[in-house]
Amino acid sequence: MTETLRTTALVVNEPGGDFVFTEVELDEPREDEVLVRIVATGLCHTDLTVPTMLPAEMMPTVMGHEGTGVVEKVGAAVAGIEVGDHVVLSFRSCRACGSCDEGHVGYCEQSLLLNYMGMRADGSTTMTKADGAQVGQVVFGNFFGQSSFARHALAYADNCVVVDKSLDLTRLAPFACGFQTGAGTVLNLLDPAPDEPVVVFGAGAVGLAAVAMARGLGVETVVVVDPLASRRAVAQEYGATAIDPTVAGAPAVEEQVRSLTAGGAAYAIDTTALPAVLLQAQRSLRNRGMLVALGLGAPEFTIDAIDLLSTGKVVRSSVEGESDPLVTIPQLIELRAAGRFDVDHLVATYSFEKIADAIADTKSGAVVKPVLVWGE
Numbered sequence: 001m002t003e004t005l006r007t008t009a010l011v012v013n014e015p016g017g018d019f020v021f022t023e024v025e026l027d028e029p030r031e032d033e034v035l036v037r038i039v040a041t042g043l044c045h046t047d048l049t050v051p052t053m054l055p056a057e058m059m060p061t062v063m064g065h066e067g068t069g070v071v072e073k074v075g076a077a078v079a080g081i082e083v084g085d086h087v088v089l090s091f092r093s094c095r096a097c098g099s100c101d102e103g104h105v106g107y108c109e110q111s112l113l114l115n116y117m118g119m120r121a122d123g124s125t126t127m128t129k130a131d132g133a134q135v136g137q138v139v140f141g142n143f144f145g146q147s148s149f150a151r152h153a154l155a156y157a158d159n160c161v162v163v164d165k166s167l168d169l170t171r172l173a174p175f176a177c178g179f180q181t182g183a184g185t186v187l188n189l190l191d192p193a194p195d196e197p198v199v200v201f202g203a204g205a206v207g208l209a210a211v212a213m214a215r216g217l218g219v220e221t222v223v224v225v226d227p228l229a230s231r232r233a234v235a236q237e238y239g240a241t242a243i244d245p246t247v248a249g250a251p252a253v254e255e256q257v258r259s260l261t262a263g264g265a266a267y268a269i270d271t272t273a274l275p276a277v278l279l280q281a282q283r284s285l286r287n288r289g290m291l292v293a294l295g296l297g298a299p300e301f302t303i304d305a306i307d308l309l310s311t312g313k314v315v316r317s318s319v320e321g322e323s324d325p326l327v328t329i330p331q332l333i334e335l336r337a338a339g340r341f342d343v344d345h346l347v348a349t350y351s352f353e354k355i356a357d358a359i360a361d362t363k364s365g366a367v368v369k370p371v372l373v374w375g376e
Contacts, residue, residue: 046065223242
């Protein structure tokens, strides 16, 4: 019989359902797994959208993919991670396919299975309900190789980043996905020169991480487009120029961007996933500029074909900012220490019991990046 650990998780029982505190039995780590006591987990847009998209057959489930914590047990086949280590948990990759061999672990050929299917690669699940009439019911976990909306999570060597024990894990949780995606896009994909303007559409956690990274790299002109005054104010603190797209009678957003960037931005980043905004972003670019779409939402986008075909612009996506978490997360931590990636003030902490407040504050724009923390 498989040995288990009793712990608490936030379980979603049906598509679009609430997060419910539930006692579960979590498997003891297998030889390739790491048991982590979760200290804090970032709340990401993906944690809210995926449960609305999953079929009932993949419920109940546990979300959470920006976990940080302390290693409690290590499987026999795991190297480089020890009991007592402090870790940031990010996305999984197989480290063996063609994409992974080329260093593009975000495009791992096994990514869907390893991150989204709610089970191990061999099809086994890791959790069951421990209380009530549904005791023994399978709970789908392993989300991003962690399901860290829980007091304990199983992770793997490929998504477990060991960090210095002196660092505040509540501040590092967003480095696992949101901050990594925004900053990684600038750092790993765009690598802008100081005189290459960058425009960011959507000043949430991903967008502001991109702004912080661009400014940290010395980009002179950064423009941010967001309808929320509070988000624009944060962007301005970084030295960005902010545009309110809702002002009646103002020039078109793309015209404003082109005016501020001497004819068009070299790079545009969209975090909104709104088709109309993507179109604005494309039209904000100079000839041969690049638009990177990061937002998850709309199933289709409209592209201005005449503009695209006559200007040599590039429209593409990016998964996790082209990052290998084992490389990029330590880089971002070093840049943070050097004062070149200033994002600590974007984080607001909530106890896990206050997850409903964290969700509401995120949707209203009252906070940029909520991080859920377990009490003693």
